Amino acid sequence: AQRVTQPEKLLSVFKGAPVELKCNYSYSGSPELFWYVQYSRQRLQLLLRHISRESIKGFTADLNKGETSFHLKKPFAQEEDSAMYYCALYTGNQFYFGTGTSLTVIP
């Protein structure tokens, strides 16, 4: 069963517009959730993790256990946010990544 679902393969928004990348997970235990980002010609890197409760590059993500979601949000998209975003779940001994959402911010 797919553990992490990212329903949008492609997402385009205009610069300055709000952006939300959706992530839903399936796990009965206590999840540990992450967002990873891959900019063009760069390595996959951690953007944020839910236990840190940080805002990184203006992005935030809130874990909603009732809806089993961990959506990534930014109020005002910037061109440099254009990248591939992966939601990931860690279950204590395994990692599960979603299929990714390619975000394009239109100038």
Place this chain on the structure above:
Amino acid sequence: ETGVTQSPTHLIKTRGQQVTLRCSSQSGHNTVSWYQQALGQGPQFIFQYYREEENGRGNFPPRFSGLQFPNYSSELNVNALELDDSALYLCASSPSGGLGIQETQYFGPGTRLLVL
């Protein structure tokens, strides 16, 4: 401080052959994970090693095996290669681990394997 490195960058093998991919962890990291990423897909977790012991395994057959060495470098071995094994193989190291503890992973650039 050097980042995670992987070798080789590209590799071409034929079906049935065996392959070894290598990963050098970031300095001070004692946990390494390996992933397979097919085109257009997210990374799929193969396994994780913590202090030379396997610490978790994804849904991959036993012909995928690994080793972690005392200096925390590691290898991914794949036997009896199949066409579907063609993918980008990523390793990621993290500073600490153990069961149930997952610190930030730092990814390498990957090895692209093509099986003909």
